[in-house]
Amino acid sequence: MKxxxxxxxxxxxxxxxxxxxxxxxxxGRIESVSLQASGLTCSMCSRAIYKSLLKVSSVKxxxxxxxxxxxxxxxxxxxxxxxxxxxxxxxxxxxxVAAIEVNARFDHTEIAxxxxxxxxxxxxxxxxxxxxxxxxxxxxILLGKDLQPSGGDGEKIYHATLKQ
Amino acid sequence: MKRLLPIAFLALFHQAAAAQELFVFTEPASNMPxxxxxxxxxxxxxxxxxxxxxSYRFLPEVMWGANKNLMLHAEGFLSNRxxxxxxxxFGLYGKYRFYTxxxxxxxxxxxxxxxxxxxxxPIRQEEIDLTCQNSGYAIGWVATQLLHRQAFSTxxxxxxxxxxxxxxxxxxxxxxxxxxxxxxxxxxxxxxxxRNYRQVNVNxxxxxxGQHIIGSDKMYIxxxxxxQFIINSQTRIDLGYKYELYSNMSRTAPNGxxxxxxxxxxxxx
Numbered sequence: 001m002k003x004x005x006x007x008x009x010x011x012x013x014x015x016x017x018x019x020x021x022x023x024x025x026x027x028g029r030i031e032s033v034s035l036q037a038s039g040l041t042c043s044m045c046s047r048a049i050y051k052s053l054l055k056v057s058s059v060k061x062x063x064x065x066x067x068x069x070x071x072x073x074x075x076x077x078x079x080x081x082x083x084x085x086x087x088x089x090x091x092x093x094x095x096x097v098a099a100i101e102v103n104a105r106f107d108h109t110e111i112a113x114x115x116x117x118x119x120x121x122x123x124x125x126x127x128x129x130x131x132x133x134x135x136x137x138x139x140x141i142l143l144g145k146d147l148q149p150s151g152g153d154g155e156k157i158y159h160a161t162l163k164q
Numbered sequence: 165m166k167r168l169l170p171i172a173f174l175a176l177f178h179q180a181a182a183a184q185e186l187f188v189f190t191e192p193a194s195n196m197p198x199x200x201x202x203x204x205x206x207x208x209x210x211x212x213x214x215x216x217x218x219s220y221r222f223l224p225e226v227m228w229g230a231n232k233n234l235m236l237h238a239e240g241f242l243s244n245r246x247x248x249x250x251x252x253x254f255g256l257y258g259k260y261r262f263y264t265x266x267x268x269x270x271x272x273x274x275x276x277x278x279x280x281x282x283x284x285x286p287i288r289q290e291e292i293d294l295t296c297q298n299s300g301y302a303i304g305w306v307a308t309q310l311l312h313r314q315a316f317s318t319x320x321x322x323x324x325x326x327x328x329x330x331x332x333x334x335x336x337x338x339x340x341x342x343x344x345x346x347x348x349x350x351x352x353x354x355x356x357x358x359r360n361y362r363q364v365n366v367n368x369x370x371x372x373x374g375q376h377i378i379g380s381d382k383m384y385i386x387x388x389x390x391x392q393f394i395i396n397s398q399t400r401i402d403l404g405y406k407y408e409l410y411s412n413m414s415r416t417a418p419n420g421x422x423x424x425x426x427x428x429x430x431x432x433x
Contacts, residue, residue, distance in 0.1 A: 039266030039273075041312055042352065044186070044428070047361050047397035048197040051430035055199075066358035069268060092198040092232050093430075096266035 027118030028106035028138070030081050033073045037090050038098035040069055045095065052093040056085045069098075080121050083158070087147070100147050101163065102140040109134050116157065128161040139163035185308050185315035188390035188404040188422060189371045190346045192317050193273035193308035195235040195261050199433040202227035202426055206239075208296070210420030219417045220244040221296050233261045241283060241296050253283035253329065255294065259306075274307045277321070284329035290382060290413040291375060292325045292342045297416075298334075300325040302344070313352040320345050323375075341378040346371060350392075365394035373406070377413065384411035386418065400426040 037049050046066045053062045053071055058079035063072040075081055087097045104119045110133045111117055117124045124140055140160040149156035185192040196202055206223035225239035237257040242249050256279070263274040279302045281294040292298050304321025325340040327333045334340050350369040371388040390404030401424070408418035 036268065038268045039264070039271035039310070041269050041310065042186070042394070043358055043361055043363065043365055043397040044394055044400075046358075048200065048428075048430045050361075052197060052199075055431050064361075066360070094195055094197050094229075094232055094261075096264065098266075098268050 027109065027120075028104040030075065030102060030104050030120045030122070031137070032075075032103045033081065033083070033086060034099075034101040034103065035071050035073060035086055035090065035097060036099040037069045037071070037093075037095045039095040045093075048093040049090055049095060052089040053086065056089050058082065058085065083122065083142075083147075083149075097147060100142040102142070102160070103137065104140060105137050106134050122158060123155055124158045124160045126160055126162060129164075130162060134162070185310055185317060185348075185350055186367065186369075186392060186394075186400065187317060187348045187350060187371060188369055188392060188402040188424065189373055189388045189406065190317065190319055190348050191257075191259060191277065191306065192315070192348075193259075193261060193263075193275040193306045194271075195233065195259060195275070196227055196229040196428065197430055198229045198231045200229040200428060200430045201432060202428045204239075204424060204426045207423040208420055209423070210417035212417045217244075219420070220249075222249065223296065235259050239295075241281075241285075243285065243296065245285060252285045252296070253281065253299070255279060255281035269310075269312050271310045272307070274305065276303070276305055277319075278303045282329060284332065286332045287328055287334055287338075289416045290338050290377065291384065291415045291418075292323050292340070292377075294323060294325075298325045299328045300340070304344070315348075315350045317348040318346065339377045339379055339382070343376045343378060345374045345376075348372075361397040365392075365397075367392040367394070369404075382413040384413055384415065384418065385409045390422070398428050398430070400424070400428075402426070 040046060043066050046064060050062055050064050053059055053073060058075050058081055059073055060076045061074040083100060090097050102119060111126060111130055113127055113130055114125055117126060141163050143159045143161060149158045151157045185194060204225035206225060208221035210219040212219050222242040223239050225237055227235060227237045229235050240254045241252040243252055259275050259277040261273055261275040265272045279294055281299055283297060283299045285297060294300050294302055302321045302323040304319055306317060306319035308317040321344045323342040323344055325334055348371040350367050352367055354366040355363045369390040369392060373386040373388055376383040386406050387409050388404055388406045390402055393401045404422040406420060
């Protein structure tokens, strides 16, 4: 019995780090999305975008930086974040999207270039110089022409890099 | 003096600190946001000469952003030509943005536009004015460049006048076709730095408006400076003055003030 308890203890100590961490690619949770719009300078145009973003069903709050045409978007609990909805809102206001940054929080997550990384319902592949693992708050900068995902009608995969 | 005025205005704009494309006498290539409504109250106070009373024209206007590329306006034409405010007609205006090149704090855009007007007032001038005096239609093209705090815009349109309503025929001796052209610039003066949507924006705008009657040597050129206040990033107050620089055609009231109040309701539809 004593030997069995010792064996169980050794086993628990051995697997503890694995239990504490999330396996590679399991992912994180979106805290906010920062979006920079293009094609405007005036506050009336900025307000049109602000109002349009607020109309997106998943959006809880928008913080605007008029000077830099940037909007930090926070989402309702349990809401499904669809980046295309945010882009559409900006375009409906009459403007374009210059940049998108997804701010997400990760538990210890191993990452690798080209491997899928899940953040809530979104899937990313990362490029650029990458650490072997990420943890805590991270900023994923979308890449590619018009910030469009690949994947067509199947699973959409956004290409991104980590902002160091 | 007439030659000095445009130079003085250009010098003023050159020295100004900062402008935008919300022009007062013309429309830019950009549209209002989709699913939004704008309401305008256009008040014209025009000088008809020493022996005539001031002409007052009131044009209420509703604007609708149908989608991100298409916007539509409907406007009424009222005037005091009978000594009291009379309804003269109405017009419809549509603009389709077909080219967009956006960058941060700048853009280049092009749009096609059209206007149809019905008017029942007597025709007393050679100038063709679809915004208050003539029935007819116009089709045109506009291009706008925004560069940070400065905006430039140009437009050209073909204008066809028809007989006015109420038995007011287009004069047989006059020509019913014209080309309208415009050159506009605007500069954002205040605020120097944006902090919130409650800051009052001040824009200075300067526009050159011209018309050439096709098939003749008749033309006019107007200079139209304006100052614009944007309140709460939602309400516009425009104060403009239209001044005839040159004309060799008959015009009943070429000079006068435009006072406009516009309120926008974003994303209400």
